[in-house]
């Protein structure tokens with residue numbers, strides 16, 4: 001199959017290239033970038049020199065693809081940029097008779113809540129993802145936090161306290177004063193305290209399980225480049241005995257390949273460069289602590305998008321993803 005990446009010069013685009021280039025079902029990849037059109041892919045993603053062929057395109061000539069049985073399209077643009085283009089694209093695909101044959105996976109937050117897209121949290125929404133053609137990939141924090149709280153849904157805890165750190169690649173390749181290396185490295189700060197945009201998609205998933213918790217979420221900006229580490233705390237309630245919770249999580253993730261139960265604290269470095277999310281739960285008296293680590297560009301983004309592609313197309317979900325990251329980095 002052929003794959004197309006819209007917004008291929010960003011960090012997510014680079015990761016999609018890296019994974020797709022060694023995916024056994026993908027025969028070719030084209031990618032767009034307005035500012036790098038005509039430049040080689042490796043001029044922006046130097047790790048792909050000798051592996052990725054071709055140049056960035058200004059835009060895609062969809063007529064080239066009218067005879068493809070299946071076409072995979074990843075939209076990897078900043079929030080808000082894809083929404084307008086999407087409706088024009090659907091129109092064009094419709095005219096070319098391509099709509100039904102395109103699997104579209106959007107990595108922005110444009111279609112995560114209140115849309116006809118399937119929400120691509122792979123482990124939780126596997127059944128809806130299978131066979132779907134329009135998928136909205138979850139946010140990086142949203143992936144870590146939902147993996148850490150959705151197993152608790154049957155107990156409906158009222159209030160959950162979360163702090164989670166993220167690496168600088170979480171904000172894409174355009175540097176701002178809060179993401180630029182000299183001002184971010186050797187510093188530590190909170191941001192968007194109690195009001196991060198990912199709360200909407202998390203609460204949306206909870207409400208689909210008839211659960212409407214209060215989330216007190218404090219995101220923090222670390223000097224890591226990649227990685228998310230979430231610390232989730234709550235206390236037992238009448239329907240939830242703290243000492244039961246580790247087993248609840250172990251059972252929940254017993255048959256998941258990409259969510260791993262680890263003994264003791266998860267470590268960001270064990271997940272970087274891979275599609276794994278590592279989870280551990282500990283309990284003391286009536287207190288429950290859930291910890292989740294993952295790579296924001298991996299399970300929090302590009303590799304989860306490929307896991308969703310595999311699920312949607314009926315391949316084993318680990319196809320092209322059965323890989324550990326480097327250790328140490």
Ligand SMILES: NC(=O)c1ccc[n+]([C@@H]2O[C@H](COP(=O)([O-])OP(=O)(O)OC[C@H]3O[C@@H](n4cnc5c(N)ncnc54)[C@H](OP(=O)(O)O)[C@@H]3O)[C@@H](O)[C@H]2O)c1
Pocket residue numbers: 006007008009010011012013032033034035036076077078079081107108109138139140169170171172173174296297300301
């Ligand atoms: N970084 C993460 O950890 C992470 C995790 C989960 C989800 N996400 C989401 O995934 C999306 C991509 O993130 P990223 O980190 O890869 O972003 P990025 O590094 O900023 O890259 C954005 C890409 O989109 C292109 N682009 C920007 N505006 C465009 C427009 N109006 N039309 C067409 N192309 C446009 C850019 O190239 P040109 O400007 O040259 O066209 C570039 O290739 C974002 O919505 C982000 O929030 C990111």
